[in-house]
Amino acid sequence: MLHVSLRQLEYVVAVGKAGSLSAASKLLSVSQPAISVAITHVEGRLEEPLFIRRKGVPIFPTAFGRVFLKDAETLLNDAERLEKPGVLSQRRQRRITLGILEELAPVWFAPVLVRLTKEYPDIEFRALELSFDTLTRAILSGQIDLGLTYDLGLDGSFDRDVLFRVAPRIWTAPDTQIATRSDITLAEIADLPLILSDQGLSIRHILGLFHAIGFNPVVKHRAASIELLRSLSANGEGYGISYTNPPGSMTYDGLQVARVRISDAHAIEPIVLVSTGSQPEPIGQVRASVADFVARRIPVSEA
Template sequence: MADVSLRQLELFAALPNFGTLSAAAAHLHISESALSQAITSLEKAVGEQLCVRRKARGLTLTPTGQQFAEQARKIIADTQELVLGVGKGRELRGPVKLGCYSSFATHVVPELLEGFPKRHPGVDLEIMVGTNEELLAALEAGRLDVALIFDVSLPVGYRRRRIYPTELQVHLHPDHPLASAESIDLADLADQPCILYDVAPGTRNVTDAFAARGLEPRIVAKATQLTLVDALVGRGLGYGLLMSRPNTLPMSTEGRPLVIRPLDPPVTRSYVVGLWPADMTLTPRASAVLDFAVEKFGGAG
C-alpha cells in the first residue's frame, strides 16, 4: 500500500474550493511549495495526474482528481466521526455547518443559535446564509453538512427532511380595501399594485400562481429584499406576496403596521426542508439540529 497521510488527504480534499494553488495554500496555512509537494506525492502514490497546475490559468482538477477529492473528503469526515465517537457517551460534540436560505434566515437562525447550544453545548454550530445556488454549491463541495431551503425546483441527488410547511400569503397596508377580509382570492389582487419579491424561487412562485389562474400581476415595483417589500407595503405603495415564515411580526422595519392574510384557495403550498447530498450520511449532530428545527418551527405556516 502506498504511503499516504491523512494530512495529504485533508489538503487535497480542500482543493475543489479554490481556483489557484496560492489561494488554497493561504487558506490551509501551508506554503505553496509544501502544498505542491503534497499533491505530487499523492499523484505518485495514485499513479495518475490529479490536477493541472498552470501559473497563468490557476488550478484545475482532472476527472480522477475530482473523484479523489470527493473520496478524500469522505475519509476525513469518517475519521473525524470516529475520533469524536470514541467514549463520547450520550453527549454530542463536534462541528455542524448549517446552511440557511437568505429569505427566511432572520426568522430561524436566531432561535437556532440561541436554543440549540443550550441543549447541546458540546456542538459547535456554524451558520452560512446564502442563495439557492450558493447553498447547493457548498453542499456539493462538502462545506456544509445540511442546508435549510425551500423544497422548490431542487436538483436530484439529495435527501431531505421536512422542517415546516409554508405557503404564499398576502401582505397588505391596513387601509388596503382587501385588508378587512379573512382570506383573499388571488383574482381579487390582479388589478391591485404588486410589490414583487424578485428572488428565485419567490419570483416564479408568484408568476406561476397568477398564470395558473389565467391572470397576470400588476407589478409596480421589484425588490430583492423581503424587508424592502414589507417597507413598501407599509407605505401603502402596493401589496406583497411572500411565503409564510415563523416568528413573523405584522410590521415593517420602519415600525409601520401590516396585515397578513392567507390566500383562498391556497397557493404554492410547500415546505422548508433540511437538504443534504444523497451520498452523504448525516452526522448525529446535524440530525440533532434538524430535530431541534422541527421542534421549534414545525407548527409554523
Template sequence: MLRYTLRQIEYFVAVGEAGSIARASERINVSSPSISAAITQLEAEFGLPLFVRQHAQGLSLTQAGRQMMDQARIVLREAGALMDIAGDIAGSVRGPLTVGCLVTFAQLVLPSLRRGFEATYDDVKMRQHEMNQVELFSALRRSEIDVALTYDLGLPADLQFTPLLKLPPIALMGENHPLVGQDSVTIDDLLKHPMVLLDLPLSSDYFLSFFDEIGEKPVIAERTRDMAVMRSMVGNGFGYSIANVRPLSHTSPDGNYVKCVPITGPVRPMRMGLLTAQDVHRSNAVRAFIDYAIGMVRDGRLSQIGGLPLV
C-alpha cells in the same frame, strides 16, 4: 515537516470567502491581528503571495491563492472527516458544522435553532451562511456547507430533502390596502392591485406561478431581493406582497403596520426542510442537527412562523 496549522488554513479560507480580514474576523469570531498574522505566516511558509492587498476594496486571491484555496478546502474537509470518525467511534457529537439557510427566513428561524443546538452539543463548532436557493445548491455540491435549511423550490435530483413544515402562501398588506379587512384573499382578488415582488432566484418563479395558473399576470409595481425591504415597502403602501413565512410582528422594519392574510384557492404550499448532498457520509454533527430540527418542529418550537408539521 509541516510548519503551518489547520487553524491557519481555516483563517486563510475564511479570508478568501469573505474578501477581507475584517469580515472574516466577524464571521469566525477571531481578532483581525490574529488572522493577519496567520496569512502572513502562510505566505512566508509557501513562498507565495496568496492575496492582492487593495486598500479600498479589501483582499482578492492571487492566481496561486485560488489554487491553494481549493486545496485548503479539501484539507479542512478531510480534517473534519477525522473528527467524524473519532466521533463515530466514541459515540460523541463533535467537530465542525456549517449550515446554510435561505435568506428569506434566516432571521426568523436560524438564530433560535442554532442557539438551542449549540447549547445541547457544545463540542460542535458551528458556522452559518445566508444564501438564495441557487447559492445553497452550489454550496452543498462544493461541500462549503454541510446542510441547508430551505424550501422545496426547484430541488435537483442530486440533493436530498427532509421536509419539516408545510407553509401555505400569505399576502402581506399595509393598513390602507383595500383588501386588508378580509379574512382571506384569492389570487383573483389580488390580480388588479400593485404587487411588491420578492425577486429572488426560484422564489419569484414560485410566486408568479400562482398567476400563470389562471392565465394572468400580476401588476408588479416594485421588486426587491430583501425580505425586510419588501415588508417596509408593503407597510408604506407600495403594494401587497406574497410570502410563506409569517413575520413575528405586524410591524415593518421602519415601523409601519403590515397584516398577513391567508391566500385561499388552488395555490401550492411551500415545504420548509433540510437539504443535504446524497450518497455522502453524514457526520454525527449533521445527523444530530437534523434530529434536533425535527424535534423542534414536533415540539411546536417553530410554530410562530405558521405552517403544519410534516414530521
C-alpha cells in the same frame, strides 16, 4: 505548486536519522544514488545545505538542517496520519456546516445554532446565511452538510425532510378591503399592482404561481427585504406577497400593515432540511435534532 515531494522528504529524514546514506538505503530499501539525488534536489530548492558530508565520517545535519528535518518529520507524520482510514472523516464530523436560506435566517439562524452548540458541545458548528442558488450549489459540492430552505422545486439530487409547510401572505395597508379578509386567492389579486422580492428565484416562483392559473400579473416594485416590502405595502404603493411572515403589524417607518393568507393549495411551500449523499455520524444525529427542534418551534403564525 510543490517542488519537493513527500518521498524526497522521507529520504532526507531517513538520512538524518540513520547518519549515513548506506544506512538510510537499507532502512528504506532504496538505492544510495536515489537518496543522494533527493538530498541534492531538496538542498538546491532550499538553497541551503542540510548535511555536513565528509568522506569516511558519519553525516551530520547543519544547523539549518536540524530545524528543517524536524519540520519535515512533523509533515511526514501528519501525511501518514491522513492516510489512515477514517481520520479525515472523523475530523470532518467534528465540524458541521449548516446553510440557512436568507429569507429564513432571521427566524431560524440564531435559535438553531444555539440549540446545536448546547446539545453537541464537542462539535464545531458553522452557520451560513445564503441565497437559494448559493445554498444548493454548496450542498452539492460538499461545502455545506445540511441546508434549511424552502423546497422550491429541488430535484432528486437532494435528500430532504419536510419540516412544515407555509402559505404566502399578501401585505396591504389596513384600510383596504383586502385587509378585512381572513384569506384570499391568487385569482382575486391577479390584477393588483404587486410588490415582490427582488431575488430572481423568489420573484420567478411567485409569478409562476399566477402563471399556473392563467394570469400574468404586474409587478410595480421589487423589494430587497421583507421590511421594505411591508413598508411599501403599508404606504399604499402596491400589495406585497411573500412567504416570510415576521410577527408584528408595524413597519420600520411607524405605519400599520395588514397581512392576509393566500389560500391556493399550489402556493403552499414546504420548508425542508436537505443534504446530499450518505451522511456519516454525527451528522445524521444533528439532522434529526434540527428537524425535531424546528418542528417543535414552528412560529404561531405558520402553525
